[in-house]
Amino acid sequence: MQLNFDSYCISPIQPKDGWKICNFVVANEDRLKRYFPKTLEQNLTPDLANIFVAKKVKQFENKGEFLFTLKTNDSNQLVGLIYIKKLNWTKKEGEFAYCIGYEYEGKGITTKAIKILSNHAFDTLNLKTLQIIVHPSNKPSIKVAENCNFTWIKTLEKEHTPPGEKPLDMELYELYNEME
Template identity: 45%
Template structure:
């Protein structure tokens, strides 16, 4: 476990998380499909989620990508996930992607989880700059970035291509220990 509060815990993804992770992703497909299409595609069934966890565990061992799971402290539910990706170890930089289930949105939990995960990543992995990319219409994600201490850096043209849509401009937010 990398973090614990009265409401939730955060830990690295583990094989025992398969059922609850699959439940989170499948039950929130409509919310997550636009910005997490690859993750959803890799988790359509319980078996595919087990395979996803195996791949992501190996990826973490190789320090290529890390998946953190947010567990509700009062149930067995996984309420969200944070993916640390696009790691550049020379630049000491990485990017967060995240999602939270519809039952838990709007409560400030993801902002607290991003802050906690940022602290862990900086202290334990040695990263110095963390990024969040969000579309301008995804106000909950933008608010999470800002409340987590990330600062807007600019707009990246045609940065992300959702399924069956034209490429989207994305807003870049960064948190750096240098500033």
């Protein structure tokens, strides 16, 4: 499966992605350390990244969690990661988590990717509810949620604890599959 838009492609995590993910997280360490600390720490070296990728490929195959890579079509450079995680197959819901590299921020790439993957989640995975949980200071991520028609639901108190910080309140946004 590969989903293309503009000059980018969205693909499921592949065994060969270890080096690219390592390079991506190291280059974007400051962006990832607060909200993606586990992804960061599990990909700081190529060996760690290969272990991470093998685990994520298996989770993808077992429908436990879906990690997608966002790459350029021309150079195949990894520009972002998008998770569909915290899957509840009984309630048919999942949560998006996403990050994009410094030089690709603010270009609408993440918004387009989330719209495409929302359709995929509804049409192929048969999910009914998608969530985005974001800190109120993360204006670009809030903009992605709003541009993708997610609705603010409520504040989740002490939802996320970044490394070395006190728990943070986060904002919950949801999108529902209207096609029944």
